Amino acid sequence: xxxxxxDPPRRRDPAALIIAAGLAVVAGVMLWDSARLADLGGYSGVxxxxxxxxxxxxxxxxxxxxxxxALRGDFPQRPRQAPAPVLWIVAGLSAQMMLLxxxxxxIATGILFAFTARAFGxxxxxxxxxxxxxxxxxxxTIFSQLxxxxxxxxxxxxxxxxxx
Amino acid sequence: xxxxxxxxxGLATAAEPMMLLYALIGVTLGTAVGVLPGIGPALTVAxxxxxxxxxxxxxSLIMFAGIYYGxxxxxxxxxxxxxxxxxxxSIITALEGNKMARKGRGGPALATAAIGxxxxxxxxxxxxxxxxxxxxKVALVFGPREYFALMVLAFVTVSAxxxxxxxxxxxxxxxxxxxxxxxxxxxxGQARLEFGVPVLLDGIEVTTMAVAMxxxxxxxxxxxxxxxxxxxxxxxxxxxxxxxxxxxxxxxPWLRGTxxxxxxxxxxxxxxxxxxxxxxxxxxxxxxxxxxxxxxxxEGVAGxxxxxxxxxxxxxxPLLTLGLPTSATAAIMLAGFQQFGLQPGPLLFATNPTLVWxxxxxxxxxxxxxxxxxxxxxxxxxxLLTVPKPWLYAGILLFATLGTIGANPSTFELGMLLGFGVLxxxxxxxxxxxxxxxxxxxxxxxxxQHLRRALSISQGDWGYLVQSPIAAVLLGIAAxxxxxxxxxxxxxxxxxxxQLAGDED
Amino acid sequence: MTIIRxxxxxxxxxxxxxxxxxxxRVNHLPSERELNRLGIKKADFxxxxxx
Numbered sequence: 001x002x003x004x005x006x007d008p009p010r011r012r013d014p015a016a017l018i019i020a021a022g023l024a025v026v027a028g029v030m031l032w033d034s035a036r037l038a039d040l041g042g043y044s045g046v047x048x049x050x051x052x053x054x055x056x057x058x059x060x061x062x063x064x065x066x067x068x069x070a071l072r073g074d075f076p077q078r079p080r081q082a083p084a085p086v087l088w089i090v091a092g093l094s095a096q097m098m099l100l101x102x103x104x105x106x107i108a109t110g111i112l113f114a115f116t117a118r119a120f121g122x123x124x125x126x127x128x129x130x131x132x133x134x135x136x137x138x139x140x141t142i143f144s145q146l147x148x149x150x151x152x153x154x155x156x157x158x159x160x161x162x163x164x
Numbered sequence: 165x166x167x168x169x170x171x172x173x174g175l176a177t178a179a180e181p182m183m184l185l186y187a188l189i190g191v192t193l194g195t196a197v198g199v200l201p202g203i204g205p206a207l208t209v210a211x212x213x214x215x216x217x218x219x220x221x222x223x224s225l226i227m228f229a230g231i232y233y234g235x236x237x238x239x240x241x242x243x244x245x246x247x248x249x250x251x252x253x254s255i256i257t258a259l260e261g262n263k264m265a266r267k268g269r270g271g272p273a274l275a276t277a278a279i280g281x282x283x284x285x286x287x288x289x290x291x292x293x294x295x296x297x298x299x300x301k302v303a304l305v306f307g308p309r310e311y312f313a314l315m316v317l318a319f320v321t322v323s324a325x326x327x328x329x330x331x332x333x334x335x336x337x338x339x340x341x342x343x344x345x346x347x348x349x350x351x352x353g354q355a356r357l358e359f360g361v362p363v364l365l366d367g368i369e370v371t372t373m374a375v376a377m378x379x380x381x382x383x384x385x386x387x388x389x390x391x392x393x394x395x396x397x398x399x400x401x402x403x404x405x406x407x408x409x410x411x412x413x414x415x416x417p418w419l420r421g422t423x424x425x426x427x428x429x430x431x432x433x434x435x436x437x438x439x440x441x442x443x444x445x446x447x448x449x450x451x452x453x454x455x456x457x458x459x460x461x462x463e464g465v466a467g468x469x470x471x472x473x474x475x476x477x478x479x480x481x482p483l484l485t486l487g488l489p490t491s492a493t494a495a496i497m498l499a500g501f502q503q504f505g506l507q508p509g510p511l512l513f514a515t516n517p518t519l520v521w522x523x524x525x526x527x528x529x530x531x532x533x534x535x536x537x538x539x540x541x542x543x544x545x546x547x548l549l550t551v552p553k554p555w556l557y558a559g560i561l562l563f564a565t566l567g568t569i570g571a572n573p574s575t576f577e578l579g580m581l582l583g584f585g586v587l588x589x590x591x592x593x594x595x596x597x598x599x600x601x602x603x604x605x606x607x608x609x610x611x612x613q614h615l616r617r618a619l620s621i622s623q624g625d626w627g628y629l630v631q632s633p634i635a636a637v638l639l640g641i642a643a644x645x646x647x648x649x650x651x652x653x654x655x656x657x658x659x660x661x662x663q664l665a666g667d668e669d
Numbered sequence: 670m671t672i673i674r675x676x677x678x679x680x681x682x683x684x685x686x687x688x689x690x691x692x693x694r695v696n697h698l699p700s701e702r703e704l705n706r707l708g709i710k711k712a713d714f715x716x717x718x719x720x
Binding site for chain 2: 019030033034047055065082085092096101116118132147
Binding site: 243246247248249252255256258259262329332333435437438441442444445446448449457458592595596597598599 | 682683685686687689690691692693694695696697706707708709710713714716717718719
């Protein structure tokens with residue numbers, strides 16, 4: 001573990017201000033949504049809109065608090081991160097999401113597998129994609145055929161299990 | 165019938181071959197995920213929720229509890245041999261355990277950890293069995309306002325509202341509560357925050373959320389660090405057995421660790437880790453060899469390892485008797501109960517004693533299994549440690565998405581997984597704790613129901629919430645737990661700032 | 670007196686443990702003062718690979 005020590009710089013933190021704005025937006029959406037609910041409070045005066053409103057006001061308060069900390073530079077320093085590996089994994093998950101119903105579980109998940117391995121330093125996709133598809137297919141067989149889990153089948157699965 | 169008779173009946177249930185098999189699968193998986201860094205019991209139970217959907221309820225719950233116990237055992241192995249804690253509750257074990265391993269005393273370190281875990285697990289499970297009926301009796305008089313107060317207390321303590329991160333803990337909690345509002349309102353049937361998307365009418369799937377937070381967010385964060393430490397595996401040399409002096413120095417720390425860990429796990433004070441740190445500090449204070457601490461003192465392994473297993477059993481006390489989770493893993497286990505239409509609490513003890521006592525008794529059996537799995541078979545687990553990171557995380561994400569697809573094979577669900585995963589990554593990046601958002605999502609709807617029931621009893625009078633002494637005391641403690649650290653922090657601020665260190669990688 | 674001192678020291682230890690744990694949950698390195706209260710040397714603690 002290599003720990004970098006530093007004194008936090010006391011200056012404005014734009015990223016934290018964005019978080020504060022985001023919290024305010026979530027609160028706004030909740031208030032807007034609760035306004036259109038028919039409040040069937042009955043005897044209690046507390047209906048389906050009440051709790052979302054309380055939560056929304058809580059979030060608004062936290063948004064203000066976040067903004068104050070952001071302006072005072074009280075937010076903790078972020079660890080340095082490399083964007084490329086993070087994007088590889090996001091790309092893998094997106095690919096799986098889009099391919100799942102077209103190509104089936106094994107191919108879609110195999111690509112996720114290979115892209116994740118790529119993010120952690122296994123760069124040879126020509127090797128990892130087939131490996132991932134093979135592994136995912138074994139997993140698919142076990143979980144969909146033995147444990148009866150509903151996993152989408154694609155051309156590969158149909159080829160080997162025509163009934164699936 | 166006393167607790168003892170119930171426990172015997174439970175043992176009869178738990179000794180059925182199928183239940184034994186579930187327990188064995190649970191403890192084996194639990195040890196494995198305990199050993200593997202980057203994957204813990206909370207994530208594992210979350211992944212298994214969709215898989216166990218069609219299996220037997222009692223068996224699945226026994227398996228989940230086995231995973232929880234097993235995680236506590238397995239975490240120590242990596243701490244001792246690799247200086248890399250597999251679980252946050254084993255961090256402190258690395259302190260003395262790895263030093264012992266480097267001196268060629270890895271065997272006794274692993275042994276004292278496993279035997280200590282066993283003894284602590286046994287005593288704490290018995291304590292759970294004998295305490296539970298008492299708490300159930302007390303809890304029978306609890307009405308909606310007491311439950312609401314209990315949940316508020318759990319919210320405050322789980323949000324790590326202590327010290328530096330109160331703002332971020334509460335933010336994480338409120339985001340969870342906001343997500344909990346999505347879907348059909350359980351009392352009036354009105355759709356909330358569903359934005360015309362039919363899938364959202366059922367609310368946010370706990371599995372998707374937990375898996376995204378624990379697996380996807382974590383994988384993104386670790387990948388982004390880009391630091392590949394070559395973990396140095398210290399081979400287990402010499403005898404794995406403890407010498408007479410090891411035994412003499414271990415048994416008291418085991419017992420003390422048990423009695424420190426159990427109440428801390430049972431209190432809504434948030435997690436097993438606190439007990440391990442306290443146990444370490446206690447052992448160092450009481451030791452006849454304080455100079456050995458920092459150089460491989462066996463007490464520093466024995467005490468904390470006992471404490472973390474006792475905590476795991478302690479966590480089950482409020483979970484089973486009140487339906488109140490005090491840690492992320494317990495919250496996911498609560499989701500497991502709910503998946504089978506069961507609500508832990510005093511009523512479950514009355515309506516389904518076979519299941520509850522079978523579960524408690526199976527923990528005793530799981531403990532024996534774990535002792536066997538972790539002492540003679542330690543070599544097998546050590547092999548797991550040599551799985552390279554690319555394959556490990558690729559595998560974790562494969563199973564993470566498998567769980568989500570299994571629950572609901574839709575593109576939208578995977579999109580939510582990705583979205584929450586990125587949110588979890590951002591939260592890690594900015595120092596927001598993950599447990600509160602998960603606990604908020606799971607506990608939020610229950611807290612809301614209790615609140616609204618309480619207020620309909622009182623016809624809208626909010627003062628009713630604090631008119632019962634129990635509820636008033638619980639809410640008072642919650643308020644103190646929130647406010648006192650903030651005041652202390654404001655007072656000691658100058659001092660804190662100079663010491664504020666950076667993030668670890 | 671000794672009882673009061675004992676309780677105070679136990680409470681201080683508890684406070685330190687809580688604070689160290691809440692730091693760790695958000696990937697922060699706990700402060701040296703809190704670690705010392707628990708009898709842990711910061712250098713030893715930093716030697717652990719946390720991820």
